[in-house]
Amino acid sequence: MPHTTWLASVLVPMALSATAALPAPNGAVATAALKARHAERVSVHADPVRIATAAWISDDILVIDADGERRDRSGLQQSLAVLPRFSVLASEQVLVRQFNQAAIVQSLLLGTTDGKPERRRNTDVYVWDSNQWQWVAGQQTRLKPGLPEAIQHADAPQVMPWTGADPSGDPIAVLTALNDAYVDAFRRADVGWYDAHLSQDYVVVFGDGTLHDRPAALADFALPVFAEHLRHFPVGTVQVRRFGNLAVIHAENDYERQDGRKGINRYTDIWVYLKGSWRCVSAHITVYRPPI
Numbered sequence: 001m002p003h004t005t006w007l008a009s010v011l012v013p014m015a016l017s018a019t020a021a022l023p024a025p026n027g028a029v030a031t032a033a034l035k036a037r038h039a040e041r042v043s044v045h046a047d048p049v050r051i052a053t054a055a056w057i058s059d060d061i062l063v064i065d066a067d068g069e070r071r072d073r074s075g076l077q078q079s080l081a082v083l084p085r086f087s088v089l090a091s092e093q094v095l096v097r098q099f100n101q102a103a104i105v106q107s108l109l110l111g112t113t114d115g116k117p118e119r120r121r122n123t124d125v126y127v128w129d130s131n132q133w134q135w136v137a138g139q140q141t142r143l144k145p146g147l148p149e150a151i152q153h154a155d156a157p158q159v160m161p162w163t164g165a166d167p168s169g170d171p172i173a174v175l176t177a178l179n180d181a182y183v184d185a186f187r188r189a190d191v192g193w194y195d196a197h198l199s200q201d202y203v204v205v206f207g208d209g210t211l212h213d214r215p216a217a218l219a220d221f222a223l224p225v226f227a228e229h230l231r232h233f234p235v236g237t238v239q240v241r242r243f244g245n246l247a248v249i250h251a252e253n254d255y256e257r258q259d260g261r262k263g264i265n266r267y268t269d270i271w272v273y274l275k276g277s278w279r280c281v282s283a284h285i286t287v288y289r290p291p292i
Contacts, residue, residue: 022131024100035094037105037126037133037135041124041135048076061135062250064138064266066286084113087111088109089112090110094106099272102126102246103125104126105124106123106205107121108143119142121284122140123139124137127244137250137268139268141206148210154212156219159195161196175271178280182269183233185221186221189222189227191221191222194218202279203283204284204285207265207285229258231257234255235251247273248270249268250266261291262292263290
């Protein structure tokens with residue numbers, strides 16, 4: 001698949017209304033407001049009509065659903081209106097992380113689809129638009145039956161210090177290059193690159209729905225998965241959106257295994273500008289097409 005990139009840079013606070021801009025709340029006030037917004041966001045599963053009218057949903061929202069489909073606002077409403085619909089019974093393990101005018105909310109959704117139990121990992125991004133938290137991006141992945149709900153921990157492997165140099169210049173170009181480097185590091189099992197570019201509170205949702213912390217992720221990235229199991233693992237359909245000091249990268253890997261089977265994973269990586277450089281704080285992977 002050709003490597004194509006759509007670029008969007010959004011100034012924060014976003015000028016979405018003529019009312020006087022209010023500064024973004026922080027601390028416990030922001031956490032409470034974001035948890036309340038998350039509860040509203042979860043409620044759209046039961047009432048998809050609200051997607052058309054809710055002012056807290058961005059017009060340019062982009063969501064990767066549990067089937068790996070990309071959905072804009074109208075597509076999200078249409079998909080949630082289709083039966084059988086995922087009915088959320090509870091939202092657990094809600095984690096809120098705020099980065100100035102933007103925030104990440106991650107959770108485990110427990111519910112049913114057509115009467116059958118289902119668990120989904122959920123990652124959402126919100127941006128303060130001068131008077132409210134607005135939902136701008138999201139991704140879900142089904143947690144496979146039998147796999148643990150608890151975050152996975154492991155001892156981080158020994159790491160050789162990374163000695164390379166990061167790109168500089170236009171932030172969108174830099175983020176695009178970092179996304180390429182992220183995938184290249186996976187191909188080479190270059191855990192040193194990841195150690196240098198993942199924030200200390202980094203978490204990743206893998207395609208099976210399990211959640212891993214930074215040490216566990218480093219242990220996974222140190223494994224020679226590409227060398228032993230894959231023939232091709234390109235980067236494609238990259239979209240970079242920047243919201244102040246936070247950036248959201250949506251992309252996909254149209255890969256081929258060594259046995260000739262092909263599949264597609266879609267992911268959302270979230271980067272934050274910290275102390276003069278971009279660091280990845282979250283990654284979320286969903287299987288779009290399993291290998292066949």
